[in-house]
Amino acid sequence: MEGRKFAVLLCAEDSDYVMNNYGGYYGVYARMLKEEGETWDEFKVARGEFPADDEVAEYDGFVITGSCSDADSNEIWICKLVVLLRRLDAMKKKILGICFGHQILVRALGGRIGRSTTGWDIGVTKIHLQKSQIFTSLKMPPSLSVIECHRDEVTELPQEAEILGWSNKTRVEMFTYGNHIMGIQGHPEYTKDILLHLIHRLSNNGLIEVSLAKDAKFKLEAVEPDREAWKKLCNCFLKGGL
Numbered sequence: 068m069e070g071r072k073f074a075v076l077l078c079a080e081d082s083d084y085v086m087n088n089y090g091g092y093y094g095v096y097a098r099m100l101k102e103e104g105e106t107w108d109e110f111k112v113a114r115g116e117f118p119a120d121d122e123v124a125e126y127d128g129f130v131i132t133g134s135c136s137d138a139d140s141n142e143i144w145i146c147k148l149v150v151l152l153r154r155l156d157a158m159k160k161k162i163l164g165i166c167f168g169h170q171i172l173v174r175a176l177g178g179r180i181g182r183s184t185t186g187w188d189i190g191v192t193k194i195h196l197q198k199s200q201i202f203t204s205l206k207m208p209p210s211l212s213v214i215e216c217h218r219d220e221v222t223e224l225p226q227e228a229e230i231l232g233w234s235n236k237t238r239v240e241m242f243t244y245g246n247h248i249m250g251i252q253g254h255p256e257y258t259k260d261i262l263l264h265l266i267h268r269l270s271n272n273g274l275i276e277v278s279l280a281k282d283a284k285f286k287l288e289a290v291e292p293d294r295e296a297w298k299k300l301c302n303c304f305l306k307g308g309l
Contacts, residue, residue: 071127072106073305076148078113078134078167084264092132092256099256099298100130100305115144117151128161128305131168133254137219138170138180149175161305162248166217169242169250176225176244185236187275188215189266189283191290192253194232194240201231201243205303211293213240213253214262216269220252249304255297259287 081091089095093109101107108126110116113134118126131152136142152175155162164172170180192215196202211232221239224230232241232251240252254262263284270280 070104070106071306072108072125073100073128073130074108074110074118074126076129076131076151076168077109077111078132078136078148078171080113080135082264082268085261089261095256095261096130096132099294100302102302102306112144112148115147117147123151123154123160124158126160128163129155130305131162131164131171133166133168133216136167138167138174139219145171152176156244156248159245159247161307163301163305164248164250165256166252166254169252170219170221172244172248172250173221173223173225173228173239173242176228176248178221178225178228179223180219181222183218183220183237187218187279188234188236189262189269189275189279190215190286191259191292192234192236192240194234194253196232196241197230199229199231201300201304205300207296207300211296212290213251213255213297214257214259214292215253216257216262216265217252221250251297251301255292255294255301257292258294259292262287 075093075096097107110118173180191212193210193212195210220237228242228244230239230242234240242250266280266283269275270277
């Protein structure tokens, strides 16, 4: 992959904890996806920092991160991101969307998103994988566990999109659109440490109930996400192995 170039479109503000311990969310993604000889850049799109029009073609792929914002919001930066994603789709650029990134891709491609009727999904969730050549070629098991932290979900997929994964709580955990776009509702990049810190922040800010936070922390002790399998899957998708 010598000389290949990728960009992380950062849709969230880095907490002090993640910055100090992981080099920010860019560092989290780089740790999972960056390989020797590749260039990985960061654009803080939530702050209005986007690649210039003449820069976009230089990149082989893009990763859209999670966010505290709603993907159906009409904040200026979110609307601008939707426009960029439609352009990248037209260019058939590889795009991997994670959590908010998964949802904003659906919006940009003509689908719909909204609040989950079953509330927050926080913890490690088992994703059931549909029968697909993608998973067969990578010798994936029938299910993979992934860290989740979301209360919005995809309610209607764009035309021509294909569901690749679902859970008992969320119908669209994973989808592809053509050969160049993939969305994952969970957080394959997260460690349990990052999630524990996030649960603490959500609870302290009154965004989740204390009882939900305690229950999520307790359940987290007994399970592990399949981080290496997700890493393999994401890398193979972004870099042409699928």
